[in-house]
Each structure stands twice: as C-alpha cells, then as structure tokens.
Amino acid sequence: MSSSPSLPYRPDIDGLRALAVLPVILFHAGFNGIPGGFIGVDVFFVISGYLISSILLKELQQGRFSLLHFYERRARRILPALLLVLLCCLPLALLLLLPDELRRFGQSLAAVALFGSNFYFWSTTGYFEPAAETLPLLHSWSLAVEEQFYIVLPLALAAGWRWQRARLLHWTLGLALVSLGLAQWSSQLHPQAGFFLPHTRAWELLAGTALAVSPTGALAALQQRRWVRELVAAAGMLALVLAALSFDYRTPTPSLFTLLPVLGTVALLACAEQTWVGRLLAIRPMVAVGLISYGAYLWHQPLFAFARIAYLGQAPQPVMLGLALLSLLLATLTLQLVERPLRHASRGQRRPGPAAAALALLVPLCLGLGVQQAEGFPGRMPTHYLQRGWDAIQGKNYGLNPACEYQQAFSPKPDCVHGARPNTLLWGDSFAMHLASALVEAEVSFVQATRSACSPNAFLVPHPDAGEYNHHWSQQCLAFNQSVVDYLKAMPEIHYVVMASPFWPYMAEPLFDGQQVQQLALAERIASFVRTAQLLKALGKEPLLVMPPPINGRNIGDCLKRLDAGIFTLDDGVKRGCKFELAAFAELNDDVHEFVAAIAAQAGVRLVRLDEYICPAGHCDPLPLGVPLYRDFAHLSNPGARQLARRFGMFDSMASSPAR
Known part of the structure; x- marks a missing residue:
C-alpha cells in the first residue's frame, strides 16, 4: 500500500x-x-x-x-x-x-x-x-x-x-x-x-x-x-x-x-x-x-x-x-x-x-x-444428512407463521391463531416463537403474540441503543407489549399466558419505561416482571414462565449439523456428539436462572425449566432419539420443540383444561 x-x-x-x-x-x-x-x-x-x-x-x-x-x-x-x-x-x-x-x-x-x-x-x-x-x-x-x-x-x-x-x-x-x-x-x-x-x-x-x-x-x-x-x-x-x-x-x-x-x-x-x-x-x-x-x-x-x-x-x-x-x-x-x-x-x-x-x-x-x-x-454430504432437512431445521423460526413476528401493535392475525377456541396466549420474543410447535404438538389452542427481541414485560423494555435496537425500537417494543395487555383485557376466554424470553438483557441493559432510560437495581428489574405477572393474574389469567434452553456457549445447532454431515472440524464438542455437562450450562446461565426463578417465586406462577428435560442427571443431550433439539446457539428447532412436548408433556394441562 x-x-x-x-x-x-x-x-x-x-x-x-x-x-x-x-x-x-x-x-x-x-x-x-x-x-x-x-x-x-x-x-x-x-x-x-x-x-x-x-x-x-x-x-x-x-x-x-x-x-x-x-x-x-x-x-x-x-x-x-x-x-x-x-x-x-x-x-x-x-x-x-x-x-x-x-x-x-x-x-x-x-x-x-x-x-x-x-x-x-x-x-x-x-x-x-x-x-x-x-x-x-x-x-x-x-x-x-x-x-x-x-x-x-x-x-x-x-x-x-x-x-x-x-x-x-x-x-x-x-x-x-x-x-x-x-x-x-x-x-x-x-x-x-x-x-x-x-x-x-x-x-x-x-x-x-x-x-x-x-x-x-x-x-x-x-x-x-x-x-x-x-x-x-x-x-x-x-x-x-x-x-x-x-x-x-x-x-x-x-x-x-x-x-x-x-x-x-x-x-x-x-x-x-x-x-x-x-x-x-x-x-x-x-x-x-x-x-x-x-x-x-x-x-x-x-x-x-x-x-x-x-x-x-x-x-x-x-x-x-x-x-x-x-x-x-x-x-x-x-x-x-x-x-x-x-x-x-x-x-x-x-x-x-x-x-x-x-x-x-x-x-x-x-x-x-x-x-x-x-x-x-x-x-459431498452423506445421504442421511440430506434427508434430515437441515435448511428447514435451522431456518429462522417465526412460530406459526412469519407474519407472527409483529412489527406494529398487536392484533391477532388469522395465521397466528391455532385451534378453534384459543385458551392460551404465547407472548414474548424469538424464545416464545420456538415454543409454538411444542404447543401445537400438545394440542393447545393458542394465539401467538411475538416480536423479535421484545420480552414479555408490560412496564420496562431494554434500551441497548445499538444498531437497529435504538430508542425507536424500545418505544415500539413497549407499545407492542402494552397492546398485548389491552388484548388480554378484552379476551376473558384466554386463560393461560405462556411467557418466554432469554431474559438476560433485563439483567444488564439500561431499561426504558416510556418516559426515561435508567439503570435499575436487579430487584427493580425482577419487580417489573412480577408486576406484569400480577397484572395478568388480576385479569384472571394464569401466567406460565418458560426458562431458555440450556446452553454451553457454543452453536449447538451447528454442532449437530456438522456431526450429521461428518465434515472436517477441529471442535471437540462435535467429537463428543455435541453433548455437554449441566455444570457448563450453570456456569454460563446460573444468574439468568436465579433471575427467572425469583420472578416465579415472588409472583407465585408456574415455572418450566427446559434444562430438567434436556439434561437429566446433569448430562445435556441435544440429540435425544436422533432428533436435533437446537437450531442455533440457544433456540429450539421445530422438531426439537415437538419432541420435548411429546416426551415430557410440558403443556398438556393447558390442552385438557376448558377455556373460561
């Protein structure tokens, strides 16, 4: 030069x-x-x-x-x-x-x-x-x-x-x-x-x-x-x-x-x-x-x-x-x-x-x-790799339909409603989207209300102010969540509200309440979710918190994909069949679990821990019975979510309960 x-x-x-x-x-x-x-x-x-x-x-x-x-x-x-x-x-x-x-x-x-x-x-x-x-x-x-x-x-x-x-x-x-x-x-x-x-x-x-x-x-x-x-x-x-x-x-x-x-x-x-x-x-x-x-x-x-x-x-x-x-x-x-x-x-x-x-x-x-x-x-790839359909497994999962990634205020779209008489609302971000196929597998009638990166909190939203996640995005996220609450107020037949998110942005990012951006103590951050759950209970709803799947800091979905393909790799995880110990997950995510567990305990709501299903006896198997549970670093694949619902019946009680 x-x-x-x-x-x-x-x-x-x-x-x-x-x-x-x-x-x-x-x-x-x-x-x-x-x-x-x-x-x-x-x-x-x-x-x-x-x-x-x-x-x-x-x-x-x-x-x-x-x-x-x-x-x-x-x-x-x-x-x-x-x-x-x-x-x-x-x-x-x-x-x-x-x-x-x-x-x-x-x-x-x-x-x-x-x-x-x-x-x-x-x-x-x-x-x-x-x-x-x-x-x-x-x-x-x-x-x-x-x-x-x-x-x-x-x-x-x-x-x-x-x-x-x-x-x-x-x-x-x-x-x-x-x-x-x-x-x-x-x-x-x-x-x-x-x-x-x-x-x-x-x-x-x-x-x-x-x-x-x-x-x-x-x-x-x-x-x-x-x-x-x-x-x-x-x-x-x-x-x-x-x-x-x-x-x-x-x-x-x-x-x-x-x-x-x-x-x-x-x-x-x-x-x-x-x-x-x-x-x-x-x-x-x-x-x-x-x-x-x-x-x-x-x-x-x-x-x-x-x-x-x-x-x-x-x-x-x-x-x-x-x-x-x-x-x-x-x-x-x-x-x-x-x-x-x-x-x-x-x-x-x-x-x-x-x-x-x-x-x-x-x-x-x-x-x-x-x-x-x-x-x-x-x-170049083995036959079983081609037959698995990895493009579909790893494609972005919008839940019921890509239209369910709402960009504006929430108003249920026909493609985002499953079943004749929905008694459940699925609310959250991409970690709620990946649960949609599990609810379908459990034969739950539900409405999907999801927006990428927008956690289910009626009072506070993250304000990272980085790239596309700027002040305008925070305003839209808060408005979306408030429109979901307005919808629930008008829908007495909705009894269950499944709330899912990775939750970690609420532990570190500045938060926006519609008026100002502020750094809050951890107890105040937890309290905002507790208030949201209490608001839902006051409306006659039964909130259900779902923790994010266990992770190990690696792209588990890619690990499974490369394991299936038998392609050249230097990664030890692939050589171990992509399995990992719960201790590795705990080291990364203990703070998130403590955060979500505190919300569930203080609000008195049911908590679903996916690690209890994926990591029995402390060993996490992302490929049970040959079904890849993950599509990327932390999101469930569609077949993986269905497999969890089928094997463990996480949402069966919602399918059997009558709508109010």
Missing part, C-alpha cells in the same frame, strides 16, 4: 496505514482490548481519498489526466493480491463449509468479483452480528465501497477542475456534509444500510479529497509554525487512540461519532510530517507493516473466519493470535512475489491491461456463480 511514485514518499503515511490495519486485525481476532478497532477502515478511507485525489489533481495540473490509465493503475494495484486471496479461499471453503454455507460463499465470491459485496452483505448480514465472524469475504465490503467511489471521483474532479476550479473545495465539502448527514440519519433508522452503502461512506473518502484540494497556501500557513504542526498531529493521534479504545459495537457507525477518527486522520495527513508523531509513525516496524497493510487486510478475515468455522465459532485465542501473525507473513510474501512484480513492471515488460483485468475478474465471478448454481455441491 505504498504511495504512488508520482507523489513524494511519506513514510509516516505507511505508518498510519499500520495504525489502521493492526487494530482491525486485533478487533476481528476477538481481542477485547481494542473494542473500536474497526475504525481502522475509516482511517483507510481517508488515506485513500487523500492519496488518490492528490495523484489525480497532479495529473490534471500537468495536463496528463487519463481515465483509462487511472483504472489501469487501480487494477494493477488491487487485483493481483485480491485474486490470489479469493482463489486460496475456495479449497478451504470446499473443505470446511456445508452446502448452504458454500452456496452463500459462492454468492459472496461473485459479489466481490463485481465489486458489489457491500450491497450483498447489506442484504444478508450485519457487520457486528456473531454470524458475520464466519463470513470469509465480509471484509471485502470496504474495497467495494472504495471502487464504487472511484467510478465517480476521477470524472467529478476532472469536471470540477475544468469548470469550478476555484470552488472545488467548496463542492467537495458540500458533498461530504450531505453524505455525513445521510450517514447520521441512517445510523438511527437504517444502521445496516448506513454501514455498508457508498452514499453514507463517501464523506470519509471526501474528507481526504478535501485535504488534497485545499489551497496550498492555506496548508502552508497551518504548517509553517512547528508548534502548530506538533499540536495538530498530537491531537490527531489522540483522536485515533480514543476512538479505538472507546468505540464499540454499540457506537453508531458511520455517524457524527465517526468524525473523531476521520478528522484525526485528516490532522495526521496534514501535519504529522516532520513532527514527533510523524517520526513515531515512520519507524521501521510501522512502515514495514504499512507496506503490507493491503495484503494483511485481505488475508486476515478469511483466516479468522475459516478458523472459527473449524472450531465451531470460537477458535482459541492462541490460534487467533497465530493466524494474525500468519496474515502478516502471507501479506509480506504477497507483496514481494505478486504485488510488486505486477505493479512496477518496467516499460519493456508487458503489463496487464484493462482487458486482462476484466478477464481475471471473470475467474472468481464464474467460480462463485458455479458454486451457487450447484447449491454448494450437496453431493
């Missing part, structure tokens, strides 16, 4: 690249010391915008600007290493991925080849979701954003240079402010789109462009006093350190908060040269890492993702550290053996042109489309 030879070389910029890529690698490796390590991508955007714009402006000044040559340089800069990494990923994907995972990998591979992976991941995942850690090509979204930006930037700069040269900085800053405004708006209402899409990221690249187009005299006036340069550079470094240490997954990104690392990077680009900060950035180890930063960025995510897949989601920290070092080694080899020979070919040597670049991109595009078309090659 060295600067273009058409610009004076600045070793401090390579050091700044190191300061960007190392936090990203450590963040993706799962090291908790740098919770905001993802801001390294924002740093890269600013550096890229500054360097590319500076090169284009120099060419415009010298009258030798060529759009064709610009794209040829970009192809030689990014394609060799990118294609190498993509091709190396394919055999690992064939070894480690199940058919549905391989099919999605093929889709992402094709999206990378088209420089549209940011749109693909926007539509399929969230950057901070646990599942994203096992996507080998997730990091390519930022490369796609850059290339989409560079479709427009050369043309815009050339037009501005010709017709609006005196106002080029004004136009750049104006567009950056519009993009920043869109980013802030999206961070509140559409955070996933805001994270991945180019119109909300453009302002970060334009911040670098603005520095490049700033009048030379204005920058010289800023830089002529040494103490000013030192102060600005130190402030820039402090801004990056503060962002890396204080930001986390709850920080809206990109948003006004992202101004901290973006402006910090601008300050360093403008003033770090020939300051103590610049000398620190220019030390040999920092420059060495900066020179391989592009390759390190490309290699690290596939290595981490495939390791997590092999270890079923949680690779040991020493393994992740070793892979982080391996990404640096592979990046060094890639730079020496692939990038430099193709990027700096002499005039006498034949250079790959645009046609060659297009043909090269056809390779991963065709491979990706072929893998997708072949549905991930299910023929």
Whole structure:
C-alpha cells in the first residue's frame, strides 16, 4: 500500500496505514482490548481519498489526466493480491463449509468479483452480528465501497477542475456534509444500510479529497509554525487512540461519532510530517507493516473466519493470535512475489491491461456463480444428512407463521391463531416463537403474540441503543407489549399466558419505561416482571414462565449439523456428539436462572425449566432419539420443540383444561 511514485514518499503515511490495519486485525481476532478497532477502515478511507485525489489533481495540473490509465493503475494495484486471496479461499471453503454455507460463499465470491459485496452483505448480514465472524469475504465490503467511489471521483474532479476550479473545495465539502448527514440519519433508522452503502461512506473518502484540494497556501500557513504542526498531529493521534479504545459495537457507525477518527486522520495527513508523531509513525516496524497493510487486510478475515468455522465459532485465542501473525507473513510474501512484480513492471515488460483485468475478474465471478448454481455441491454430504432437512431445521423460526413476528401493535392475525377456541396466549420474543410447535404438538389452542427481541414485560423494555435496537425500537417494543395487555383485557376466554424470553438483557441493559432510560437495581428489574405477572393474574389469567434452553456457549445447532454431515472440524464438542455437562450450562446461565426463578417465586406462577428435560442427571443431550433439539446457539428447532412436548408433556394441562 505504498504511495504512488508520482507523489513524494511519506513514510509516516505507511505508518498510519499500520495504525489502521493492526487494530482491525486485533478487533476481528476477538481481542477485547481494542473494542473500536474497526475504525481502522475509516482511517483507510481517508488515506485513500487523500492519496488518490492528490495523484489525480497532479495529473490534471500537468495536463496528463487519463481515465483509462487511472483504472489501469487501480487494477494493477488491487487485483493481483485480491485474486490470489479469493482463489486460496475456495479449497478451504470446499473443505470446511456445508452446502448452504458454500452456496452463500459462492454468492459472496461473485459479489466481490463485481465489486458489489457491500450491497450483498447489506442484504444478508450485519457487520457486528456473531454470524458475520464466519463470513470469509465480509471484509471485502470496504474495497467495494472504495471502487464504487472511484467510478465517480476521477470524472467529478476532472469536471470540477475544468469548470469550478476555484470552488472545488467548496463542492467537495458540500458533498461530504450531505453524505455525513445521510450517514447520521441512517445510523438511527437504517444502521445496516448506513454501514455498508457508498452514499453514507463517501464523506470519509471526501474528507481526504478535501485535504488534497485545499489551497496550498492555506496548508502552508497551518504548517509553517512547528508548534502548530506538533499540536495538530498530537491531537490527531489522540483522536485515533480514543476512538479505538472507546468505540464499540454499540457506537453508531458511520455517524457524527465517526468524525473523531476521520478528522484525526485528516490532522495526521496534514501535519504529522516532520513532527514527533510523524517520526513515531515512520519507524521501521510501522512502515514495514504499512507496506503490507493491503495484503494483511485481505488475508486476515478469511483466516479468522475459516478458523472459527473449524472450531465451531470460537477458535482459541492462541490460534487467533497465530493466524494474525500468519496474515502478516502471507501479506509480506504477497507483496514481494505478486504485488510488486505486477505493479512496477518496467516499460519493456508487458503489463496487464484493462482487458486482462476484466478477464481475471471473470475467474472468481464464474467460480462463485458455479458454486451457487450447484447449491454448494450437496453431493459431498452423506445421504442421511440430506434427508434430515437441515435448511428447514435451522431456518429462522417465526412460530406459526412469519407474519407472527409483529412489527406494529398487536392484533391477532388469522395465521397466528391455532385451534378453534384459543385458551392460551404465547407472548414474548424469538424464545416464545420456538415454543409454538411444542404447543401445537400438545394440542393447545393458542394465539401467538411475538416480536423479535421484545420480552414479555408490560412496564420496562431494554434500551441497548445499538444498531437497529435504538430508542425507536424500545418505544415500539413497549407499545407492542402494552397492546398485548389491552388484548388480554378484552379476551376473558384466554386463560393461560405462556411467557418466554432469554431474559438476560433485563439483567444488564439500561431499561426504558416510556418516559426515561435508567439503570435499575436487579430487584427493580425482577419487580417489573412480577408486576406484569400480577397484572395478568388480576385479569384472571394464569401466567406460565418458560426458562431458555440450556446452553454451553457454543452453536449447538451447528454442532449437530456438522456431526450429521461428518465434515472436517477441529471442535471437540462435535467429537463428543455435541453433548455437554449441566455444570457448563450453570456456569454460563446460573444468574439468568436465579433471575427467572425469583420472578416465579415472588409472583407465585408456574415455572418450566427446559434444562430438567434436556439434561437429566446433569448430562445435556441435544440429540435425544436422533432428533436435533437446537437450531442455533440457544433456540429450539421445530422438531426439537415437538419432541420435548411429546416426551415430557410440558403443556398438556393447558390442552385438557376448558377455556373460561
């Protein structure tokens, strides 16, 4: 990632690249010391915008600007290493991925080849979701954003240079402010789109462009006093350190908060040269890492993702550290053996042109489309795996119908009612949804009232204020729960209310009561559920609390699936048949159980403990009689919920009681 030879070389910029890529690698490796390590991508955007714009402006000044040559340089800069990494990923994907995972990998591979992976991941995942850690090509979204930006930037700069040269900085800053405004708006209402899409990221690249187009005299006036340069550079470094240490997954990104690392990077680009900060950035180890930063960025995510897949989601920290070092080694080899020979070919040597670049991109595009078309090659799998129907088992479980994931106030939909004369209401979040098939198996007539992540509490709801779970979501969740209570008031024939949730958000998150957000003592949190249960009892209802299933910190559903497939794995849990001890569950979930047990005891309501059924004698078996009980980390599968209801009759009393 060295600067273009058409610009004076600045070793401090390579050091700044190191300061960007190392936090990203450590963040993706799962090291908790740098919770905001993802801001390294924002740093890269600013550096890229500054360097590319500076090169284009120099060419415009010298009258030798060529759009064709610009794209040829970009192809030689990014394609060799990118294609190498993509091709190396394919055999690992064939070894480690199940058919549905391989099919999605093929889709992402094709999206990378088209420089549209940011749109693909926007539509399929969230950057901070646990599942994203096992996507080998997730990091390519930022490369796609850059290339989409560079479709427009050369043309815009050339037009501005010709017709609006005196106002080029004004136009750049104006567009950056519009993009920043869109980013802030999206961070509140559409955070996933805001994270991945180019119109909300453009302002970060334009911040670098603005520095490049700033009048030379204005920058010289800023830089002529040494103490000013030192102060600005130190402030820039402090801004990056503060962002890396204080930001986390709850920080809206990109948003006004992202101004901290973006402006910090601008300050360093403008003033770090020939300051103590610049000398620190220019030390040999920092420059060495900066020179391989592009390759390190490309290699690290596939290595981490495939390791997590092999270890079923949680690779040991020493393994992740070793892979982080391996990404640096592979990046060094890639730079020496692939990038430099193709990027700096002499005039006498034949250079790959645009046609060659297009043909090269056809390779991963065709491979990706072929893998997708072949549905991930299910023929690799045993017959019993294919007959089990894992796609249905692991598909998102909405209960009776996808329409039962209510987005607005509750009013029973026809598809969310089971039986002729319902006497039961199923109320809660996804942990209530996964009980619907158990109620059906027990022949209970019921109405489903569920909303994802929204626990059954009439008085308080979590207020995590992270991503899509923001203040607006908390308001909607509380309104939904209050509409459920209103429905129950009008329905005397409903006698039982089955209440289910993981409950842990109520133990840690700030809570919202409709007026204010506050941190409450544990006793007050318990009391809110007790009040809810007492309200239901006052309405003549009989509440029934259901604890979440036992967990062991691993993706039990994936363990069962890989056990069934007999695919390569390094996970000891798969080798043990996915069984685990109740003690491992207790270590993780004792506090949740104490919380729910306290609610049941104080409210005087019945409590259903799923661990008593799944873990008899202290040994948890998630595959009793060959039926997979789990679909993921903690949710029951549809056949699993039916199996529990059939074997243990958890809800039989509700089926036999007459409705009131």
